[in-house]
Each structure stands twice: as structure tokens, then as C-alpha cells.
Amino acid sequence: MEVNEQIAVDHGLTKEEFKKINELLKRKPNLTELAIFSAMWNEHCSYKSSRKHLKNLHTKGSQVIQGPGENAGVIDIGDDDAIVFKIESHNHPSFIEPYQGAATGVGGIMRDVFTMGARPIANLNSIHFGSTQNKKTKNLLRGVVKGIGGYGNCIGVPTIAGQTNFDESYNGNILVNAMTLGLVNKNKIFYSKAAGLNKPVIYVGSKTGRDGIHGASMASAIFDDKIEEKKPTVQVGDPFTEKLLLEACLELMKEDSIISIQDMGAAGLTSSSVEMASKGKLGIELDLSKVPCREENMTPYEIMLSESQERMLIILENGKENSAKAIFDKWNLDFAVIGKTTNSKNLELIFNKKKVAEIPIDFLAENAPIYDRKWKKIKLPQKINFKKDIFKSLKLENCLKKILSNPNICEKKWIWEQYDHTVMGDTIQKPGGDAGVVRVHGTNKAVAACIDSSAVYCFSHPLTGGKQVVCESWRNLISVGAKPMAITNCLNFGNPEKEKNMGEFVECVSGISEASKYLNFPVVSGNVSFYNETKDKGIKPTPSIGGVGLLENYKNMISMDLKKEKNTILVIGKTEGHIEQSVFARMILLEKKGPPPEINLFNEKNNGETVLRLMKEELIMACHDISVGGILTAIAKMCIKGNKGITIKPPKGLLNKFNYFFGEDQGRYLVEIDSSKLNNVEKILKENSVHYDILGIVEKNTLKLNEEFDIDIDVLRDCYKNWLKKYMVN
Amino acid sequence: MKIKIIVTLKSGVLDPQGKAIQQTLNGMGFLDVKDVRQGKYFDIETNETDEVKAKNKVDEMCKKLLANLVIEDYKIL
Amino acid sequence: MKIKIIVTLKSGVLDPQGKAIQQTLNGMGFLDVKDVRQGKYFDIETNETDEVKAKNKVDEMCKKLLANLVIEDYKIL
Amino acid sequence: MRSAVIIFPGSNCDRDMDVALTKYGFKNLMIWHNDATLPKCDLVVLPGGFSYGDYLRCGSIAGKSKIIKSVIDFANSGGLVLGICNGFQILTETGLLPGVLQRNKYLNFICRNIHVKINDKNNQYFKDIKKDVLEFHIAHNEGNYFCSEEELKIINNNNQIALTYCSSDGLEDNEYNPNGALKNIAGVFNKEKNVLGMMPHPERMIDKHLSGEDGSIFFENLMNNSK
């Protein structure tokens, strides 16, 4: 059958792109070749809309062993230990089939990490759903949580932190971002770059089926009478096989036989083989008849495009095939030599002894299109002039209760209790704190990780929003006593062909870049997910930032629960009372306009570093960053977790107590200190020119402020703990 | 009355459970077993006494809840 | 040949999944649904061509692996 | 004291168990499920995880693996066999322990701290433990213990109920039953009490920086009593 422009368009290529393919090849591609181009030139593989801007990310630092461009980023944590980590989106599949979509998302990111030789030690997730009023939300949430748990629990990797958000902009397009951290010896990291001629190309893992061959395969079915048989199928995850694959790969990696290794993720065999060859500036020849298939009569087209899970491609040293095969036999996994590296610089595919495709690797990788899409700058919204009398009928106490039971603020225990967060025996801070913390097995070190997004701020002003997420990540790590090391980012945006969406993307990226550079908090890996829209309605711009930090001694870890009566609570950082875009303004004043809180990178860095300094001197007993919901929400959470109360000293010289208590100014922390050490602490804060206020004194079990309120912590706990549970069981 | 339903994975959809069972059966010496696919079975007891009406209702339940049509087929026995 | 098996919980054994499904169906407006019991279904493909022999083998598989006779019954269709 | 932890494909608490046993003085060996025989040892542990993906019923496929025959022989000759979580499920599937573990009543995987009451101290596992209630940790989807009424009578009469879920002060109320288990049962013995299966993971509670420390009490005592 002849390939024509319409078929190319059905494969998601534009007419211009199809023309370019013809020009490059100096002939028409056949159907298999066209499919390979469509997969490699797809936004997902080629980053054609984003590449230009991603170049501006800050990716360097002495801690960075591997930045973006590999399966995952790698940072140095001392003593030959390195942490491999990355985040990835699985938004669209999760909306169609929440359980399998989320499960395979977790499976995919774990493969990215163990491909590099690292044993996964922690998982995190950032999940965004539509409004809680939306009929679909509950089932999607239930399915996604079961899927994440179902996969991670089975592999035996603890899920130590995450983030859950509800907003109507995700009604038709939920977000499921999964992140994994792995531990590796820094001298035993594996990369995907092929090297050497005539080296065997090995396929290991599960068999190939017709999973996820996207709409594209339907186009091919038109030419065939077996349409029904060729229907693409949803990818189903098999965590058991992944666990075997993990153990088998790590076992093989102990030997010196792997030249390069790459998991088969999106676009399966196509992208893995092309990427390995492209990085090594080599050619690759595959005999598709040798690929282990799950179903009969699979065509080269299907084999190349299949997204069946739990598969890897390995380039081995010659002569190591038998010893490698023995390992995969032991773990009961498929193992097949399916090709070799060549010096042709072409991708050559053989099927039933016939050549079925031949494409120069460069055409697929380096010559893939890059677009400089038009984008629109987004102005900083004007400040809102809140009228004094709208506050008159409000009571702080009622506002606090409402905020604590807001779906975006309330406790997410219903979710994280379904994740095994203690397996591997090294979790020292569970979900529920500012960051999850796991020990580096067998050492005194520990690694902290968190995941954050703030779509509301990003939607209001993407540049500020981009900076803010990075800062929030930095703050969450510091709050548990960790030195922030590096980040990974998952950029979830709408349609890049729309100037507004593209503008949101460009400015968020530039905000992320600016903040991460200033804070020496580089981006080492990431992922872009565009086209998050349904029926023309796009999501709010949602960059998720996954942060990783290091504790030299895990015994110095800090948690947020209040520890002891009579201790003093300080607010570190200045409170100006910015309430536009705060939960308070949006939920209680019903005002959704205005700019997000400003980011002052100097203060951010100075405050954070000073808090770390205080921690190092062992002056801090509990710490929590102040984020959505402001001071009062933050202190309420510390009280609830520690089962203690606080007597708050009235703030001085501020016009409006609502601004003070619910404002979301950035760069702030609450810290608990022993009152007898107040002098030492004040001295250090002053030396470093850090602004601070005394918030109050730790008490038995009520939250008190003069005549304003005196609330039993149990009452607040009910607000905080029950909302999600009730929502899910009803 | 009681209505019985079988929900099975669509052909082509990976069935890790079936695969594991098949391998175990082979390992136990049942070498003739070539393939196993696992599905779900439901026994629904309803107050509806008219068989046609009852089956129509059950059909609706299958579509709306019992089967995930993205990956599963169902059959009312 | 293909042999089909249904494995169900013994009556008297609690079936929390069935119960949850029943409640959901009621909640969705299927008020006639009085009880739901969930079971498993297996499709076994074997190289054995003699039906009697095949079923005997399958019976053995059920006893040894596919059903846990403490709580489950099975039926070869 | 020598112990052996069996690794099935899909086990994932094998390393944690090794760490715990070693910490409390056992000389531990890791044994692959496909091995034909057990090494000479005093204690065999079947660890938690998802053996063979737990695809048919939890523990059912592992119950058919090659090493299991030797484990059964070892148990029948009086050796100590401990099954944690998935290990407990495997032991019921092999028939070494009575009953089955069904899906949690509320259909969710549960990972949290719980308390268990020690019901019988006349055995090597709990003999000299002073406390009656221990704080343990669970992480499972299928821990809902069930057995027939006759069986329940038998295990009751033989004092085979090892652990029951309870409050921190020992109240065995339904409120403290995390998974719907019959009579709040969290662990059972065989008749001779050399085989113990339990859902909680003591190996995750062996230092104060983790979820708690009561696992240490369990292992220390086991070490002293298996001498």
C-alpha cells in the first residue's frame, strides 16, 4: 500500500512534516517507516515545541553527575553514592483507564531509574483532579491511587511523599506525575549511549503485544480486513514482571558486560533503538522476527510501535550473551538477541529475511523538527483593592476551620495509607510531613524528597509561578533539615500551538530557570506534557517540581509536629500580608483575581540558609514552611501533628489580621525553639539580617489568641483529617 | 432472580494473572496447558422477576460498572 | 480445546467486594439489586483433545491450585 | 543461631528481614525458591512481598514452589517457621497453618501502625516477652483472616491464636480491627506452635527512627528462645 499525505496526517504528522520526510529520504517512506517517523517526530519524543526553551534551564552544579538528556538525572551525595531521579507524566492514559494508566506511569519511571543501574529507593507522585463536585473525580481518584499503590507496593519501593490537588481545570484532563529516586554507586552508572561495532542488541523482559499502538495503528487497519484484531489496546502493567526485570538487570549490571542499556518507554522499540544508536553515532540493525511476541501475526509496524510494558534493550559486549541469558532465564524473563550495532548510521529493520525499513538515524533524531512557536507574554495582574467591610462579618476561627477542610489542604492520609511507605526499612519521615525522608541504606546519610506545584499562581502569572514552585520545593526540603541538592520537573501544559498556552510554558520555564540558578538548585531531569486539554479547554499551567535534598546525618532530621510546651514559635521571614491568589481570597472572599505573592530570591536563599544553620546548631525542634493557607493554617497543622496547642501573641502594627494570618507571602518558615535558647537564635537571625517575628508559646492543647479564639486542637483535627475520608466513602 | 455474568479481558490485552497461572500449572506437571486467561464472575440477585427486564438492567450495570469496556468484554449467561 | 471454570466463594464466606459492588449499584439507582457475589473465571486452553480426559485434568488443577477449598467452590462448565 | 530467609520471585521484604535477623544476632542465609533443600538452620522465615505477583490468590503459587516441600518437612520435624504477611498467606496456602487471608474488608491496601495483643506466651516466639501489647506495623491488601466455625473452635481450644488486633491498652474491639479479620486475628500458630504466621511486619520496627521499636522486642526474644 502507498503512503500518502492523508495517512501521514492520520499518524499525527503535519503536511509540512510529511514533505520534509520525503525530501530527507528522497523517496516516499513505506508505512512502517512513516510510523517510525511519526513516533520519533511526535512531541513526546522530539520535544519539538519545548526544546528551544528547555535549553535555558539551569542544569549545572558541582553536585550534578548527569543532567537532562539521559534516562534520569544523577547527583553526587558523597562517598561514591549517587542519587538517580526523574519525574514523568502519564496524564492521558490515566484519564482513559485510571488504574492501568497510573500503574504503568509508576512502572515507567522506575524503569528509567533502574536502567541507570540504580536500585529504586523511593517513589513520589503528584496528582491533579477536577473539581470535587465533578461526577468523575471520585472514581478517577480512587483508580489512580489504587494504580499507583498497586504497582509501587508490589515492587516493594516505598511511596514517601506526594501532592494531591483539585481544580476544575482538570475536569477533562487529570494529571498523574510519578517520580522515582534510586541509589547507585557513582562509578557504576549505566548510560544509553551505544558504542562499538557488531555488538549484539538484546531484548529482555516481557513479550511484545499490541498495547498502546495509539490511533496510528487504526490508520493502518484501514488497509486490512482484520480491523478488529488490530484494535490498539490499553497498556496493562505487570509489576511482578517489573520486579523480576529490576532484579535481573541489577544482577547483570554487577558484571562488566553491558555497553549500554535503555528501557522501552513511549514509542517502545523505535525510540529506544534510535536513541541508543543516535547517542553513539552508530547504525543499528534489528531482525524483528526475533522479537518475542505475545500475539500471532504481529507486523513490523506493530512491533516497532508497541508500548508493551516491562521491556528493555541492551547492547552487550560480544561473547557475553550466554552468561547474560542465564540471568534472565533464572528470573524467568524473555531474552533474545535481536540485532547488532553497525557503522551504517542507519536504522535497518529486517522481517522474515526481508528488509522492511531503512532510515538514517539522524533523520529521526537530530533532524527532527524544532519549532519556535509563537507565544504571548502574560502581564502581572493588578493588585486588588479589598474593601474593609468584606472582612467585617468574618471570624478567624471559622475561616481556619474552612481552610483546614479545603480539599487542597486537608490531610491526604486516605491516599498515602494505601501506599506502602515503610517497605525497605529506611523510611524515617513518612508522607504527611514537608518532605519524605529515607536513609541511604547502611550509612548515616538520608535523602529527602518532595513534589510541588502551584497551578493557581502559575495561571495568574507564569513567571512568578515558575519561580515559586522551585522555592517551595527548596523550602520543603529545608523544613526537614535537608540541604537542597537538585530538582526534576514535569511540565504539564495545554496546547503549545495556542499562543497563550505557549506563553505560559515559556514564562514558567524561565521562572523555574531563574530560581533554580539563584538557589544553586539545578534541574537534572524532567519531562514535558503538552496538549492537556479537552474540548478546547486547557488545564491551568502546572509545572510539578520534584526536589531532592541531603541530610549528612539522618539523626538530625526535623519534623513539623510541635514537641514541647513552653517552647517558642518564630515566624522566619517577613509577613506583608499578600492575600491575592491565596486560599483565603479564593475560597472565602471568592476573589480569584490579582497577582500571586512575589518571590524575592535573595530573601528566599538567605532565610533558607539561615534556617539550615540554626538546624545545624541544633536549635530547632520543629519546622514547617508556610505555604497555602498562611501562618494560621501552618501552625494549626503543627499543633494537630504534635497534639499541642499555642498561645499566639497578637501581631504588631498590621492593619488587618486576615492578611497577617492567611497571607501567602513567600520565603517563610515556622520554627519551634527551646525558649531558653531564644537569645542564641535571635543573635544568629540578626547576624544574617533575617526578619523574624515571635508567633507565640507552645501550650497544652488549644489554639489561642486573646479574645479572638480559643479552639480545642481536637476540633481542628476533625476538620483537617475527616474531609477526604468522608468524601471517598460517601 | 439470579443472573450470572462473566467479564473477560479483551483478546490482546495483557493478562499477567493468566500468564502466572499457566506457568505454575506447567511447573506442577500439567504440561498440556497452553494458555490461561483469567476473568471475573458475578452472581447478581435482583428483585426483578421478569427475565428480559432483569437482563436489560444487568446489561446496563455491566456497561456502567461491572466491566471496563476499555479493556474488558462481558457476557450475561 | 478450551475449558471454562468458575470459582465462587462458599456461601457463608464474607464477600466484601461483592458487598461493595451491591452498594454501589444501589447507589447508582439499581435498587432491585439485592445481593452480589463475585467469583473468578478461568479459560484454560489445553492440548488435550479428549474432553473427558481434559476435564479430569482440569478438576485436578482446581483442587490443587485454582480453588482454595477452605473458602471456595468450583464448577467446570 | 542460624536462620534462612526464602526469596520467592516477587518477595520484597527479604532484605528487610535479613537486616533485622542479622541485627539481633542470627547468622542468616538467603535461599532461592528454586533450591531443592534448606541449609541446616534453626529458623526459616517466609518474608513479605508479592510472591509470583500474588496473582491467583495471595501465596497460592509460592505454595507450589520447589523449596516449599523442604519447608514443610522442616516444620513437621519441629523446626521454627515464621511467615510474615505474604509469608503468612503462603503458610495457609500450604496447609501448615489453618484458615485463609482474604481481601481487606474496606478493599484498600493499608499501611500503618497497629497494636496487637499477645494471646499465648507458651511458645518460643513470645515466651519471655514482658509486654502484653506490642505496637507493630502492617502493610497489606489481603490480611482479612477467615476460617470456618469448626476450625475456629479448634484453634481457640488449642490456643493457636497468636496475636489479635487491639487498642494500645489491649482492648480487642472491632474499632481496632484494620482489615475485618475474624475475631481480630492478626497471627496464628500451628498446633505444635513451631509455625507462626502473622500479618504485621516486626522487621520494620527495629529502631527508634523508623515507625517504632517493638519489633526489636520480638527479635531479641526470638533470638534468646531459639537457642
Ligand SMILES: Nc1ncnc2c1ncn2[C@@H]1O[C@H](COP(=O)(O)OP(=O)(O)O)[C@@H](O)[C@H]1O
Ligand atoms: N498523592 C500523594 N501521595 C503521597 N503523599 C501525599 C499525596 N498527596 C499528599 N501527600 C502528603 O500529604 C502531605 C501534605 O501535602 P501538602 O498539603 O501538599 O503539603 P504542604 O504542607 O507542604 O503544603 C505531604 O506530606 C504529602 O507528602
Ligand SMILES: [Mg+2]
Ligand atoms: Mg510544606
